[in-house]
Amino acid sequence: MLYLIELWETVRGFISTGGDVLWIVFGVLAIMWILMIERYWFMFIEFPTIRKNIIERWDSREDTTSWYAHRVRDAWISEASELLNARILLIKTLVAVCPLIGLFGTVTGMISVFEVMAVSGTGNPRLMASGISMATIPTMAGMVAALSGVFFSSRIETRVRVEVEKLVDSLPHH
Template sequence: MLFLIELWESVREFIATGGFVLYFVALALFLMWILMIEKYWFLTSVYPKMKRDIIARWEARTDTTSWYAHRIRDAWISEAAEILDARMLTIKTLVAMCPLIGLLGTVTGMIAVFEIMAVQGTGNPRLMAAGISMATIPTMAGMVAALSGVFFSSRLDGKVKMAKAKLVDSLPHH
């Protein structure tokens, strides 16, 4: 329990040092990871059953060679592809937004530095250092959040593309 309290205190100090923009970085990071975990779960537990059902429906058809049968096959593949692609654009958007939110923190931190300089002058480096820290920490946090998402979202995108390709290959096209 003491560990959790110490952890919470260090997070609070970090946010106090970086400013309110870190809450937005944390929110984007949280949403991004929730969506990625949900997509990994879908690909490993829900989609295989869905794929088996589509393959079973295709194999149960007596007509698999007519133009009409091929349109049904294409429709099933298209529906599965749409479900597989769901939320991938949102994940990629959140990954791209993290550095931009960090840059917003840079701007707000620099505004704080300029306000301090306007009121106190340039003679107090300690006050200016706090503002500069407030400017750099959100940028760093946004970049780290984006880097954590880039690798996994790229990997997830590859898994989705592979799942679509395997589904197409699983439905023979006579």
């Protein structure tokens, strides 16, 4: 329990140093990771059952060679592809937004520096340093959040492509 309190205090200190924009970065990062974990859950836990059902329906068909049968097969593959690709665009959008939110934090931090300079002049480096750290920390946090999202979202996209190809290969068209 003491460890969690210390961890929370460390996070609060980091956020107070970087400004309130870090809460936005954290919120976007949390939503992005929830969506990515959901996609992994779907691909590894739920989709194998869906793929098995599609293959069983295809294998139980008497007609697998006609034009109509091929359109049914294409429709089933398309539906499976849609299920696999759900929310991937949203994940990619959140990945792209993270650095922009970090840059927003940079702007707000620089405004803080300019306010300090306007009030106390350039003679107080301590006050200016807090504003500069408030300007750089959100940028770093936004970039780190985006990098984690880029890596895992590209892995999800690759896995989706592989799953669709495996499904296509499992539904032979004679």
